[in-house]
Amino acid sequence: MIYLVTLIALVILAVLLWKAFGPDTSAPPAGRVLGPDDDPEFLWRMNRRAHPTTGENPESGPVDPKE
Template identity: 60%
Template sequence: MIYLLALVGLVTVTVLFWKAFGPVSHASGQPRVTGPDDDPEFLWRLNRQARKSGDTPEPGPVDPPQ
């Protein structure tokens, strides 16, 4: 029984040391890449270009409900 507890303790210590000092995972080491549809600056430029070319009308007042 004592050998089983020692084995569990050794595995636990090994895993903790691996997490603390092991290789860095790719998820935390690299910045998150956002697509153009998530980029507010891209959407702002796209909206500005559409308004200049006349593709979309200017936002106007909303009709009140009847």
């Protein structure tokens, strides 16, 4: 019986120590990582390569949708 109580106490102690000193999972990631298919500049460059003669000014950059 004493072994069972000791085992339970060790498990509780391990869980408490993990909660106190374990990795911090409450902090959100620093920033959103954009993949190539979400990056407007990448998509603009790919469009320019695929259709080099289309558009009024091929040297103009991607249009910012926030403007």
